[in-house]
Amino acid sequence: MLEDIKKLKKNFLILELKNVCKKFQGEDIISDITFSINNGEFISILGPSGCGKTTLLRLIGGFETPDLGDIYIKKTRVNDVTPSNRKVNTVFQNYALFPHMNVYENIAFGLRVEGEDDAYIDKEVKKIAEKVGLDKLLLRMPNQLSGGQKQRVAIARAVIKKPHILLLDEPLSALDKKLRQKMQIELKQLQKSLGITFILVTHDQEEALSVADKVIVMGDGQIEQIGTPRDVYESPTNLFVAQFVGEINVFDAEVLAVKKDQAELLIEDEIVYIIKNKKGYKAKEKLKVLFRPEDLRTETIKDSKTLNNVLIGKVEDTTYKGATLDSTVILKNGKVIKVSEFFDEDDAYFDYKIGENVTISWIEGWEVILKDEK
Ligand SMILES: Nc1ncnc2c1ncn2[C@@H]1O[C@H](COP(=O)(O)OP(=O)(O)OP(=O)(O)O)[C@@H](O)[C@H]1O
Ligand SMILES: [Mg+2]
Incomplete structure:
Protein backbone atom coordinates (compact mmCIF):
# COMPACT_ATOMS: atom_id res chain seq x y z
CA MET A 1 0.00 0.00 0.00
CA VAL A 245 19.79 2.35 -33.24
CA GLY A 246 22.39 -0.32 -33.92
CA GLU A 247 23.29 -2.31 -36.98
CA ILE A 248 20.58 -4.01 -39.01
CA ASN A 249 20.25 -5.98 -42.25
CA VAL A 250 17.48 -4.88 -44.57
CA PHE A 251 16.09 -7.51 -46.94
CA ASP A 252 13.73 -6.52 -49.75
CA ALA A 253 10.58 -8.57 -49.88
CA GLU A 254 7.32 -8.82 -51.75
CA VAL A 255 4.09 -10.41 -50.61
CA LEU A 256 3.46 -13.29 -53.01
CA ALA A 257 0.20 -14.48 -51.57
CA VAL A 258 -2.01 -14.16 -48.52
CA LYS A 259 -3.59 -17.31 -47.14
CA LYS A 260 -5.85 -17.18 -44.11
CA ASP A 261 -3.76 -15.55 -41.40
CA GLN A 262 -0.47 -16.13 -43.17
CA ALA A 263 1.48 -14.24 -45.79
CA GLU A 264 4.03 -15.70 -48.15
CA LEU A 265 6.96 -13.37 -48.71
CA LEU A 266 9.56 -13.60 -51.45
CA ILE A 267 12.81 -12.38 -49.91
CA GLU A 268 15.55 -10.91 -52.11
CA ASP A 269 13.87 -12.57 -55.11
CA GLU A 270 15.26 -15.85 -53.85
CA ILE A 271 13.42 -17.53 -51.05
CA VAL A 272 9.91 -17.83 -49.78
CA TYR A 273 9.29 -17.06 -46.12
CA ILE A 274 5.94 -17.52 -44.47
CA ILE A 275 4.90 -15.17 -41.67
CA LYS A 276 1.83 -14.64 -39.54
CA ASN A 277 0.02 -11.83 -41.30
CA LYS A 278 -0.80 -9.81 -38.20
CA LYS A 279 -0.66 -6.48 -39.99
CA GLY A 280 -2.90 -7.41 -42.91
CA TYR A 281 -0.37 -7.22 -45.73
CA LYS A 282 -1.78 -7.64 -49.22
CA ALA A 283 -0.47 -9.53 -52.22
CA LYS A 284 2.14 -7.60 -54.27
CA GLU A 285 2.87 -5.27 -51.36
CA LYS A 286 6.56 -4.38 -51.04
CA LEU A 287 8.09 -4.82 -47.57
CA LYS A 288 11.40 -4.60 -45.79
CA VAL A 289 12.33 -7.57 -43.61
CA LEU A 290 14.90 -6.61 -41.01
CA PHE A 291 17.27 -8.74 -38.98
CA ARG A 292 19.86 -7.69 -36.46
CA PRO A 293 23.27 -9.29 -37.16
CA GLU A 294 22.88 -11.44 -34.05
CA ASP A 295 19.61 -12.92 -35.33
CA LEU A 296 21.21 -14.42 -38.44
CA ARG A 297 23.09 -17.72 -38.71
CA THR A 298 25.65 -18.83 -41.26
CA GLU A 299 26.67 -22.39 -42.13
CA THR A 300 29.21 -23.85 -44.48
CA ILE A 301 27.63 -25.62 -47.42
CA LYS A 302 28.36 -29.31 -47.07
CA ASP A 303 25.75 -30.88 -49.25
CA SER A 304 24.28 -28.67 -51.91
CA LYS A 305 21.43 -31.10 -52.58
CA THR A 306 19.80 -30.40 -49.26
CA LEU A 307 19.81 -26.64 -49.79
CA ASN A 308 16.31 -25.43 -49.70
CA ASN A 309 14.95 -22.03 -48.99
CA VAL A 310 18.05 -20.42 -47.56
CA LEU A 311 19.95 -17.42 -48.83
CA ILE A 312 23.43 -18.10 -50.10
CA GLY A 313 26.31 -15.70 -49.94
CA LYS A 314 30.06 -15.47 -50.13
CA VAL A 315 32.08 -14.70 -47.00
CA GLU A 316 33.94 -11.47 -47.57
CA ASP A 317 35.42 -10.92 -44.16
CA THR A 318 35.39 -12.37 -40.66
CA THR A 319 36.36 -10.72 -37.38
CA TYR A 320 36.98 -12.78 -34.27
CA LYS A 321 35.70 -10.78 -31.30
CA GLY A 322 36.20 -13.27 -28.50
CA ALA A 323 32.57 -13.86 -27.61
CA THR A 324 31.32 -13.54 -31.18
CA LEU A 325 32.47 -14.12 -34.72
CA ASP A 326 31.32 -11.26 -36.92
CA SER A 327 31.15 -11.88 -40.66
CA THR A 328 30.40 -9.86 -43.74
CA VAL A 329 28.66 -11.96 -46.37
CA ILE A 330 27.79 -10.81 -49.90
CA LEU A 331 24.60 -12.15 -51.44
CA LYS A 332 24.41 -13.16 -55.10
CA ASN A 333 22.73 -9.86 -55.90
CA GLY A 334 25.59 -7.93 -54.30
CA LYS A 335 23.83 -6.99 -51.05
CA VAL A 336 26.16 -6.88 -48.03
CA ILE A 337 24.95 -8.76 -44.94
CA LYS A 338 26.40 -8.51 -41.43
CA VAL A 339 26.23 -11.54 -39.16
CA SER A 340 27.30 -11.79 -35.53
CA GLU A 341 27.32 -15.26 -34.00
CA PHE A 342 28.30 -16.54 -30.60
CA PHE A 343 31.63 -18.21 -30.92
CA ASP A 344 32.14 -21.74 -29.78
CA GLU A 345 35.59 -23.22 -30.39
CA ASP A 346 34.22 -26.70 -30.90
CA ASP A 347 31.70 -25.57 -33.42
CA ALA A 348 32.74 -26.77 -36.85
CA TYR A 349 30.26 -24.46 -38.54
CA PHE A 350 32.64 -21.58 -38.05
CA ASP A 351 35.32 -23.32 -39.98
CA TYR A 352 34.73 -21.38 -43.17
CA LYS A 353 37.25 -19.41 -45.13
CA ILE A 354 37.02 -16.04 -46.77
CA GLY A 355 35.64 -16.48 -50.28
CA GLU A 356 33.67 -19.58 -49.32
CA ASN A 357 29.93 -19.84 -49.93
CA VAL A 358 27.71 -20.11 -46.87
CA THR A 359 24.01 -20.34 -46.17
CA ILE A 360 22.28 -17.59 -44.26
CA SER A 361 19.29 -18.45 -42.14
CA TRP A 362 17.51 -16.79 -39.24
CA ILE A 363 15.58 -17.39 -36.13
CA GLU A 364 11.97 -17.40 -37.28
CA GLY A 365 9.80 -14.72 -35.78
CA TRP A 366 12.70 -12.46 -34.79
CA GLU A 367 12.40 -10.31 -37.86
CA VAL A 368 11.03 -6.78 -37.93
CA ILE A 369 8.79 -6.11 -40.92
CA LEU A 370 8.18 -2.61 -42.20
CA LYS A 371 6.23 -1.34 -45.16
CA ASP A 372 8.49 -0.10 -47.92
CA GLU A 373 8.42 3.68 -47.47
CA LYS A 374 9.61 4.41 -51.00
N1 LIG B 1 21.43 29.98 -32.76
C1 LIG B 1 21.32 29.35 -33.95
N2 LIG B 1 21.14 30.02 -35.09
C2 LIG B 1 21.00 29.40 -36.27
N3 LIG B 1 21.03 28.05 -36.41
C3 LIG B 1 21.22 27.31 -35.31
C4 LIG B 1 21.37 27.89 -34.02
N4 LIG B 1 21.54 26.91 -33.11
C5 LIG B 1 21.50 25.76 -33.81
N5 LIG B 1 21.30 25.99 -35.12
C6 LIG B 1 21.15 24.95 -36.17
O1 LIG B 1 20.12 24.10 -35.77
C7 LIG B 1 20.41 22.74 -36.12
C8 LIG B 1 20.33 21.87 -34.89
O2 LIG B 1 21.39 22.22 -34.02
P1 LIG B 1 21.64 21.49 -32.62
O3 LIG B 1 22.82 22.13 -31.99
O4 LIG B 1 20.38 21.52 -31.86
O5 LIG B 1 21.97 20.02 -33.10
P2 LIG B 1 22.46 18.75 -32.26
O6 LIG B 1 21.51 17.66 -32.55
O7 LIG B 1 22.69 19.13 -30.86
O8 LIG B 1 23.85 18.41 -32.97
P3 LIG B 1 25.23 17.82 -32.33
O9 LIG B 1 25.01 16.35 -32.14
O10 LIG B 1 26.21 18.09 -33.44
O11 LIG B 1 25.52 18.57 -31.09
C9 LIG B 1 21.76 22.78 -36.79
O12 LIG B 1 21.57 22.79 -38.18
C10 LIG B 1 22.37 24.08 -36.31
O13 LIG B 1 23.25 24.59 -37.28
MG1 LIG C 1 24.37 19.23 -29.63
Whole structure:
Protein backbone atom coordinates (compact mmCIF):
# COMPACT_ATOMS: atom_id res chain seq x y z
CA MET A 1 0.00 0.00 0.00
CA LEU A 2 2.68 2.45 1.03
CA GLU A 3 4.68 1.33 -1.98
CA ASP A 4 1.70 2.06 -4.22
CA ILE A 5 1.35 5.54 -2.82
CA LYS A 6 5.06 6.14 -3.30
CA LYS A 7 4.76 4.92 -6.88
CA LEU A 8 1.81 7.20 -7.53
CA LYS A 9 3.73 10.15 -6.16
CA LYS A 10 6.68 9.32 -8.35
CA ASN A 11 4.69 8.90 -11.52
CA PHE A 12 3.41 12.42 -11.99
CA LEU A 13 4.28 14.23 -15.20
CA ILE A 14 7.34 16.36 -14.64
CA LEU A 15 7.75 17.63 -18.20
CA GLU A 16 5.38 18.02 -21.14
CA LEU A 17 6.06 19.46 -24.56
CA LYS A 18 3.04 20.15 -26.71
CA ASN A 19 3.51 20.86 -30.42
CA VAL A 20 6.75 22.73 -29.85
CA CYS A 21 8.27 24.36 -32.94
CA LYS A 22 11.46 26.38 -33.29
CA LYS A 23 12.89 28.03 -36.38
CA PHE A 24 16.33 29.55 -36.86
CA GLN A 25 16.65 31.97 -39.77
CA GLY A 26 13.38 30.77 -41.23
CA GLU A 27 14.39 27.12 -41.14
CA ASP A 28 12.51 24.51 -39.07
CA ILE A 29 14.91 23.16 -36.47
CA ILE A 30 12.32 21.64 -34.11
CA SER A 31 9.12 20.70 -35.93
CA ASP A 32 6.04 20.00 -33.88
CA ILE A 33 7.47 17.98 -31.02
CA THR A 34 5.11 16.50 -28.43
CA PHE A 35 6.08 14.21 -25.56
CA SER A 36 5.87 13.89 -21.81
CA ILE A 37 8.16 12.51 -19.12
CA ASN A 38 7.37 11.06 -15.71
CA ASN A 39 9.14 12.24 -12.60
CA GLY A 40 12.25 10.25 -11.73
CA GLU A 41 12.80 8.80 -15.19
CA PHE A 42 16.15 8.62 -16.91
CA ILE A 43 15.56 9.73 -20.50
CA SER A 44 18.08 9.71 -23.30
CA ILE A 45 17.65 11.73 -26.46
CA LEU A 46 19.42 10.00 -29.32
CA GLY A 47 19.89 11.43 -32.77
CA PRO A 48 22.45 12.28 -35.43
CA SER A 49 24.55 15.44 -35.33
CA GLY A 50 22.56 18.54 -36.22
CA CYS A 51 19.12 16.98 -35.71
CA GLY A 52 18.23 19.50 -32.99
CA LYS A 53 19.08 17.74 -29.70
CA THR A 54 20.87 20.70 -28.10
CA THR A 55 18.15 23.07 -29.31
CA LEU A 56 15.54 20.84 -27.66
CA LEU A 57 17.46 20.89 -24.36
CA ARG A 58 17.83 24.68 -24.61
CA LEU A 59 14.07 24.99 -25.08
CA ILE A 60 13.46 22.86 -21.98
CA GLY A 61 16.07 24.81 -20.01
CA GLY A 62 14.59 28.14 -21.07
CA PHE A 63 17.55 29.39 -23.11
CA GLU A 64 15.36 29.41 -26.23
CA THR A 65 11.66 30.23 -26.54
CA PRO A 66 9.37 28.12 -28.74
CA ASP A 67 7.90 29.86 -31.80
CA LEU A 68 4.81 27.72 -31.37
CA GLY A 69 3.63 25.22 -28.77
CA ASP A 70 3.93 25.00 -25.01
CA ILE A 71 6.28 23.58 -22.42
CA TYR A 72 5.01 22.54 -18.99
CA ILE A 73 7.08 21.67 -15.95
CA LYS A 74 5.04 20.09 -13.16
CA LYS A 75 1.88 21.14 -15.01
CA THR A 76 2.87 24.82 -15.06
CA ARG A 77 3.37 26.47 -18.44
CA VAL A 78 6.93 27.77 -18.48
CA ASN A 79 7.23 29.37 -21.95
CA ASP A 80 7.82 32.75 -20.34
CA VAL A 81 9.69 31.59 -17.23
CA THR A 82 13.41 32.43 -17.12
CA PRO A 83 15.98 29.60 -16.93
CA SER A 84 16.84 30.34 -13.30
CA ASN A 85 13.19 30.09 -12.27
CA ARG A 86 12.44 26.79 -14.01
CA LYS A 87 14.12 24.42 -11.54
CA VAL A 88 15.97 22.86 -14.43
CA ASN A 89 19.74 22.65 -14.43
CA THR A 90 22.28 21.72 -17.08
CA VAL A 91 25.55 19.80 -17.00
CA PHE A 92 27.76 20.57 -19.98
CA GLN A 93 30.22 18.42 -21.83
CA ASN A 94 33.35 19.90 -20.23
CA TYR A 95 31.70 20.12 -16.76
CA ALA A 96 32.87 23.76 -16.47
CA LEU A 97 34.07 23.38 -12.88
CA PHE A 98 35.63 26.47 -11.28
CA PRO A 99 39.36 25.64 -11.35
CA HIS A 100 40.31 27.92 -8.46
CA MET A 101 37.70 26.47 -6.07
CA ASN A 102 37.93 23.17 -4.26
CA VAL A 103 35.24 20.50 -4.54
CA TYR A 104 33.36 21.85 -1.52
CA GLU A 105 33.17 25.38 -2.93
CA ASN A 106 32.28 24.16 -6.41
CA ILE A 107 29.32 22.25 -4.98
CA ALA A 108 28.36 25.11 -2.65
CA PHE A 109 28.42 27.74 -5.38
CA GLY A 110 24.71 27.82 -6.25
CA LEU A 111 23.67 28.17 -2.61
CA ARG A 112 26.26 30.90 -1.95
CA VAL A 113 24.87 32.90 -4.89
CA GLU A 114 21.44 32.56 -3.32
CA GLY A 115 22.85 34.00 -0.10
CA GLU A 116 22.09 30.96 2.04
CA ASP A 117 23.74 30.90 5.47
CA ASP A 118 26.93 28.91 6.11
CA ALA A 119 25.36 26.31 8.37
CA TYR A 120 22.69 25.44 5.79
CA ILE A 121 25.27 25.33 2.98
CA ASP A 122 27.54 23.07 5.01
CA LYS A 123 24.71 20.67 5.75
CA GLU A 124 23.55 20.52 2.13
CA VAL A 125 27.04 20.19 0.62
CA LYS A 126 27.89 17.32 2.94
CA LYS A 127 24.57 15.60 2.27
CA ILE A 128 24.95 15.69 -1.50
CA ALA A 129 28.69 14.91 -1.37
CA GLU A 130 27.91 11.75 0.53
CA LYS A 131 25.25 10.74 -1.97
CA VAL A 132 27.59 11.10 -4.91
CA GLY A 133 30.61 9.62 -3.10
CA LEU A 134 32.67 12.79 -2.83
CA ASP A 135 32.62 13.20 0.94
CA LYS A 136 36.32 12.35 1.28
CA LEU A 137 37.39 14.62 -1.59
CA LEU A 138 35.85 17.91 -0.54
CA LEU A 139 39.18 19.71 -0.15
CA ARG A 140 40.64 18.59 -3.48
CA MET A 141 41.00 21.01 -6.39
CA PRO A 142 39.41 20.07 -9.74
CA ASN A 143 42.80 19.33 -11.35
CA GLN A 144 43.37 16.66 -8.68
CA LEU A 145 40.29 14.66 -9.72
CA SER A 146 39.69 11.84 -12.18
CA GLY A 147 37.19 12.29 -15.01
CA GLY A 148 34.53 10.37 -13.12
CA GLN A 149 35.06 12.44 -9.99
CA LYS A 150 34.81 15.68 -11.98
CA GLN A 151 31.54 14.49 -13.42
CA ARG A 152 30.23 13.82 -9.94
CA VAL A 153 31.22 17.32 -8.80
CA ALA A 154 29.45 18.81 -11.82
CA ILE A 155 26.31 16.83 -11.04
CA ALA A 156 26.44 17.57 -7.31
CA ARG A 157 26.79 21.27 -8.11
CA ALA A 158 23.88 21.10 -10.52
CA VAL A 159 21.52 19.24 -8.20
CA ILE A 160 22.23 20.94 -4.87
CA LYS A 161 19.38 23.37 -5.47
CA LYS A 162 17.06 20.41 -5.98
CA PRO A 163 16.04 20.96 -9.60
CA HIS A 164 13.09 19.04 -10.99
CA ILE A 165 15.07 18.07 -14.05
CA LEU A 166 18.77 17.73 -14.82
CA LEU A 167 19.75 18.19 -18.46
CA LEU A 168 23.00 16.62 -19.65
CA ASP A 169 24.29 17.55 -23.09
CA GLU A 170 26.74 14.87 -24.28
CA PRO A 171 28.66 14.92 -20.98
CA LEU A 172 30.65 11.81 -21.89
CA SER A 173 31.44 12.39 -25.54
CA ALA A 174 35.04 13.49 -25.03
CA LEU A 175 36.03 10.36 -23.10
CA ASP A 176 37.55 7.15 -24.38
CA LYS A 177 35.27 4.15 -24.67
CA LYS A 178 36.29 2.35 -21.48
CA LEU A 179 35.99 5.39 -19.26
CA ARG A 180 32.74 6.33 -20.94
CA GLN A 181 31.23 2.94 -20.13
CA LYS A 182 32.35 3.23 -16.54
CA MET A 183 30.85 6.70 -16.24
CA GLN A 184 27.61 5.55 -17.82
CA ILE A 185 27.17 3.06 -15.01
CA GLU A 186 28.02 5.74 -12.44
CA LEU A 187 25.57 8.14 -14.01
CA LYS A 188 22.80 5.58 -13.88
CA GLN A 189 23.46 4.77 -10.23
CA LEU A 190 23.67 8.44 -9.38
CA GLN A 191 20.35 9.15 -11.06
CA LYS A 192 18.66 6.34 -9.11
CA SER A 193 20.08 7.49 -5.78
CA LEU A 194 19.19 11.15 -6.37
CA GLY A 195 15.75 10.34 -7.78
CA ILE A 196 15.87 13.42 -10.04
CA THR A 197 14.68 13.23 -13.66
CA PHE A 198 17.71 13.13 -15.98
CA ILE A 199 17.56 13.98 -19.67
CA LEU A 200 20.77 12.97 -21.39
CA VAL A 201 21.55 13.93 -24.96
CA THR A 202 23.84 11.67 -26.94
CA HIS A 203 24.52 10.56 -30.48
CA ASP A 204 25.99 7.28 -29.23
CA GLN A 205 23.33 4.58 -29.52
CA GLU A 206 25.02 2.21 -27.09
CA GLU A 207 25.08 4.95 -24.47
CA ALA A 208 21.46 5.93 -25.07
CA LEU A 209 20.29 2.34 -24.64
CA SER A 210 22.44 1.44 -21.68
CA VAL A 211 21.72 4.38 -19.37
CA ALA A 212 18.08 5.22 -19.95
CA ASP A 213 14.66 3.99 -18.86
CA LYS A 214 13.26 5.53 -22.01
CA VAL A 215 14.86 6.61 -25.27
CA ILE A 216 13.66 9.42 -27.52
CA VAL A 217 15.01 8.86 -31.02
CA MET A 218 15.22 12.10 -32.97
CA GLY A 219 15.77 12.64 -36.65
CA ASP A 220 15.87 16.02 -38.33
CA GLY A 221 13.87 18.10 -35.85
CA GLN A 222 11.25 15.46 -35.14
CA ILE A 223 10.69 12.53 -32.84
CA GLU A 224 10.91 9.23 -34.70
CA GLN A 225 10.15 6.95 -31.74
CA ILE A 226 9.87 7.02 -27.97
CA GLY A 227 10.19 3.79 -26.06
CA THR A 228 12.19 1.64 -23.70
CA PRO A 229 15.65 0.66 -24.94
CA ARG A 230 14.20 -2.75 -25.86
CA ASP A 231 11.32 -1.18 -27.78
CA VAL A 232 13.52 0.97 -29.97
CA TYR A 233 16.04 -1.81 -30.57
CA GLU A 234 13.73 -4.75 -31.07
CA SER A 235 10.63 -3.04 -32.47
CA PRO A 236 11.74 0.02 -34.41
CA THR A 237 8.77 1.77 -35.99
CA ASN A 238 10.58 2.88 -39.12
CA LEU A 239 13.74 2.34 -41.11
CA PHE A 240 15.44 5.44 -39.71
CA VAL A 241 15.15 4.14 -36.13
CA ALA A 242 16.10 0.59 -37.16
CA GLN A 243 19.26 1.78 -38.85
CA PHE A 244 20.23 4.47 -36.37
CA VAL A 245 19.79 2.35 -33.24
CA GLY A 246 22.39 -0.32 -33.92
CA GLU A 247 23.29 -2.31 -36.98
CA ILE A 248 20.58 -4.01 -39.01
CA ASN A 249 20.25 -5.98 -42.25
CA VAL A 250 17.48 -4.88 -44.57
CA PHE A 251 16.09 -7.51 -46.94
CA ASP A 252 13.73 -6.52 -49.75
CA ALA A 253 10.58 -8.57 -49.88
CA GLU A 254 7.32 -8.82 -51.75
CA VAL A 255 4.09 -10.41 -50.61
CA LEU A 256 3.46 -13.29 -53.01
CA ALA A 257 0.20 -14.48 -51.57
CA VAL A 258 -2.01 -14.16 -48.52
CA LYS A 259 -3.59 -17.31 -47.14
CA LYS A 260 -5.85 -17.18 -44.11
CA ASP A 261 -3.76 -15.55 -41.40
CA GLN A 262 -0.47 -16.13 -43.17
CA ALA A 263 1.48 -14.24 -45.79
CA GLU A 264 4.03 -15.70 -48.15
CA LEU A 265 6.96 -13.37 -48.71
CA LEU A 266 9.56 -13.60 -51.45
CA ILE A 267 12.81 -12.38 -49.91
CA GLU A 268 15.55 -10.91 -52.11
CA ASP A 269 13.87 -12.57 -55.11
CA GLU A 270 15.26 -15.85 -53.85
CA ILE A 271 13.42 -17.53 -51.05
CA VAL A 272 9.91 -17.83 -49.78
CA TYR A 273 9.29 -17.06 -46.12
CA ILE A 274 5.94 -17.52 -44.47
CA ILE A 275 4.90 -15.17 -41.67
CA LYS A 276 1.83 -14.64 -39.54
CA ASN A 277 0.02 -11.83 -41.30
CA LYS A 278 -0.80 -9.81 -38.20
CA LYS A 279 -0.66 -6.48 -39.99
CA GLY A 280 -2.90 -7.41 -42.91
CA TYR A 281 -0.37 -7.22 -45.73
CA LYS A 282 -1.78 -7.64 -49.22
CA ALA A 283 -0.47 -9.53 -52.22
CA LYS A 284 2.14 -7.60 -54.27
CA GLU A 285 2.87 -5.27 -51.36
CA LYS A 286 6.56 -4.38 -51.04
CA LEU A 287 8.09 -4.82 -47.57
CA LYS A 288 11.40 -4.60 -45.79
CA VAL A 289 12.33 -7.57 -43.61
CA LEU A 290 14.90 -6.61 -41.01
CA PHE A 291 17.27 -8.74 -38.98
CA ARG A 292 19.86 -7.69 -36.46
CA PRO A 293 23.27 -9.29 -37.16
CA GLU A 294 22.88 -11.44 -34.05
CA ASP A 295 19.61 -12.92 -35.33
CA LEU A 296 21.21 -14.42 -38.44
CA ARG A 297 23.09 -17.72 -38.71
CA THR A 298 25.65 -18.83 -41.26
CA GLU A 299 26.67 -22.39 -42.13
CA THR A 300 29.21 -23.85 -44.48
CA ILE A 301 27.63 -25.62 -47.42
CA LYS A 302 28.36 -29.31 -47.07
CA ASP A 303 25.75 -30.88 -49.25
CA SER A 304 24.28 -28.67 -51.91
CA LYS A 305 21.43 -31.10 -52.58
CA THR A 306 19.80 -30.40 -49.26
CA LEU A 307 19.81 -26.64 -49.79
CA ASN A 308 16.31 -25.43 -49.70
CA ASN A 309 14.95 -22.03 -48.99
CA VAL A 310 18.05 -20.42 -47.56
CA LEU A 311 19.95 -17.42 -48.83
CA ILE A 312 23.43 -18.10 -50.10
CA GLY A 313 26.31 -15.70 -49.94
CA LYS A 314 30.06 -15.47 -50.13
CA VAL A 315 32.08 -14.70 -47.00
CA GLU A 316 33.94 -11.47 -47.57
CA ASP A 317 35.42 -10.92 -44.16
CA THR A 318 35.39 -12.37 -40.66
CA THR A 319 36.36 -10.72 -37.38
CA TYR A 320 36.98 -12.78 -34.27
CA LYS A 321 35.70 -10.78 -31.30
CA GLY A 322 36.20 -13.27 -28.50
CA ALA A 323 32.57 -13.86 -27.61
CA THR A 324 31.32 -13.54 -31.18
CA LEU A 325 32.47 -14.12 -34.72
CA ASP A 326 31.32 -11.26 -36.92
CA SER A 327 31.15 -11.88 -40.66
CA THR A 328 30.40 -9.86 -43.74
CA VAL A 329 28.66 -11.96 -46.37
CA ILE A 330 27.79 -10.81 -49.90
CA LEU A 331 24.60 -12.15 -51.44
CA LYS A 332 24.41 -13.16 -55.10
CA ASN A 333 22.73 -9.86 -55.90
CA GLY A 334 25.59 -7.93 -54.30
CA LYS A 335 23.83 -6.99 -51.05
CA VAL A 336 26.16 -6.88 -48.03
CA ILE A 337 24.95 -8.76 -44.94
CA LYS A 338 26.40 -8.51 -41.43
CA VAL A 339 26.23 -11.54 -39.16
CA SER A 340 27.30 -11.79 -35.53
CA GLU A 341 27.32 -15.26 -34.00
CA PHE A 342 28.30 -16.54 -30.60
CA PHE A 343 31.63 -18.21 -30.92
CA ASP A 344 32.14 -21.74 -29.78
CA GLU A 345 35.59 -23.22 -30.39
CA ASP A 346 34.22 -26.70 -30.90
CA ASP A 347 31.70 -25.57 -33.42
CA ALA A 348 32.74 -26.77 -36.85
CA TYR A 349 30.26 -24.46 -38.54
CA PHE A 350 32.64 -21.58 -38.05
CA ASP A 351 35.32 -23.32 -39.98
CA TYR A 352 34.73 -21.38 -43.17
CA LYS A 353 37.25 -19.41 -45.13
CA ILE A 354 37.02 -16.04 -46.77
CA GLY A 355 35.64 -16.48 -50.28
CA GLU A 356 33.67 -19.58 -49.32
CA ASN A 357 29.93 -19.84 -49.93
CA VAL A 358 27.71 -20.11 -46.87
CA THR A 359 24.01 -20.34 -46.17
CA ILE A 360 22.28 -17.59 -44.26
CA SER A 361 19.29 -18.45 -42.14
CA TRP A 362 17.51 -16.79 -39.24
CA ILE A 363 15.58 -17.39 -36.13
CA GLU A 364 11.97 -17.40 -37.28
CA GLY A 365 9.80 -14.72 -35.78
CA TRP A 366 12.70 -12.46 -34.79
CA GLU A 367 12.40 -10.31 -37.86
CA VAL A 368 11.03 -6.78 -37.93
CA ILE A 369 8.79 -6.11 -40.92
CA LEU A 370 8.18 -2.61 -42.20
CA LYS A 371 6.23 -1.34 -45.16
CA ASP A 372 8.49 -0.10 -47.92
CA GLU A 373 8.42 3.68 -47.47
CA LYS A 374 9.61 4.41 -51.00
N1 LIG B 1 21.43 29.98 -32.76
C1 LIG B 1 21.32 29.35 -33.95
N2 LIG B 1 21.14 30.02 -35.09
C2 LIG B 1 21.00 29.40 -36.27
N3 LIG B 1 21.03 28.05 -36.41
C3 LIG B 1 21.22 27.31 -35.31
C4 LIG B 1 21.37 27.89 -34.02
N4 LIG B 1 21.54 26.91 -33.11
C5 LIG B 1 21.50 25.76 -33.81
N5 LIG B 1 21.30 25.99 -35.12
C6 LIG B 1 21.15 24.95 -36.17
O1 LIG B 1 20.12 24.10 -35.77
C7 LIG B 1 20.41 22.74 -36.12
C8 LIG B 1 20.33 21.87 -34.89
O2 LIG B 1 21.39 22.22 -34.02
P1 LIG B 1 21.64 21.49 -32.62
O3 LIG B 1 22.82 22.13 -31.99
O4 LIG B 1 20.38 21.52 -31.86
O5 LIG B 1 21.97 20.02 -33.10
P2 LIG B 1 22.46 18.75 -32.26
O6 LIG B 1 21.51 17.66 -32.55
O7 LIG B 1 22.69 19.13 -30.86
O8 LIG B 1 23.85 18.41 -32.97
P3 LIG B 1 25.23 17.82 -32.33
O9 LIG B 1 25.01 16.35 -32.14
O10 LIG B 1 26.21 18.09 -33.44
O11 LIG B 1 25.52 18.57 -31.09
C9 LIG B 1 21.76 22.78 -36.79
O12 LIG B 1 21.57 22.79 -38.18
C10 LIG B 1 22.37 24.08 -36.31
O13 LIG B 1 23.25 24.59 -37.28
MG1 LIG C 1 24.37 19.23 -29.63
